Amino acid sequence: MSTTAVRPLRADAVRNRALVVDAARRLFAERGLDVTLHDVAEAAGVGVGTVYRRFPDKDALLAGLLADKFEALVDLAETAGRRPTGRDALRDYLLGAMELRASDRALSSAVLRAAPHTTETADLRATLQHLVDGIVDRARAENAVREGFTGDDVPAVTSMIGSIADRTREESPEAWRRYGLLVVDAVCPPEGAPGPLVGAPLPPPGATSCVVSPP
Structure with missing residues (x-):
């Protein structure tokens, strides 16, 4: 045949x-x-x-955007997974996923909610979950990650930082890095004393001062 x-x-x-x-x-x-x-x-x-x-149609285009999102995250997880330690792998993945979300608002919930879930995206999502779970397990085996943190927590923390990025995109597009580093240090502390935070704190709601971009 x-x-x-x-x-x-x-x-x-x-x-x-x-x-x-x-x-x-x-x-x-x-x-x-x-x-x-x-x-x-x-x-x-x-x-x-x-x-x-x-x-x-638009559904097919949204599905294509969603597939591209997962492909980028899978590539990131595979690269991070090659780091010599679980600590390095987890820190690299978390900061990289935050950067992807911060740099592209199309990764936000609007597209995720609207895009149809095709077999391709379901397979990519499963692959990503497997890779991220493996990275977290490596860090846990080294006692390098906070007790109770799992791969299921990763989308939530990246979304949190994405919300900051969306809010500050016009005034200070790099402001999210300060808070991303805070979260990563809390989840998976670096070896030795943590380095200084980057950038400046955001002004309180309603303040008229401008957000200062980090150097």
Whole structure:
């Protein structure tokens, strides 16, 4: 019985898909879920037909964004997992996941809630959970992580820091690092004395002073 091989995408098709995904991520971050595929095509600089060939509707595009999110986190977890100690691996993963969330509002709950959960995203989510659980287990075996912390806590702490990043994105896009470091040090303290915090504290609600960007 003969089988038909799936041909890989041509270089121009790969480039166009990347343009479409990048444009969609940016537009959803800026304007929310009212963005249309026509809007995405215009922002990407490609024809509408190019978008529809890869993503027949908005649900498919949202699913593609969600898959890209999980792929980036899986890559991060695999890289962190190669660190020599569980402590280093966990600290690298937590700070890296916070940075991904802080740099891309499309990773926020709006897309996560709206995107359909396909087999691809379910498989990627399961792979990510397995990798993160393994990193936490390594740190626990070294007594390097706070008792009771599990891989299930990771999405919550990254979302917490993401909320700070969203609030300060215009005034001080790096302010989240101060609070991300506080959380990581609390969860998985560094060896020896912790270093100084980066940046300056955020002003209290209603204060008129500007947030000072960290050096």
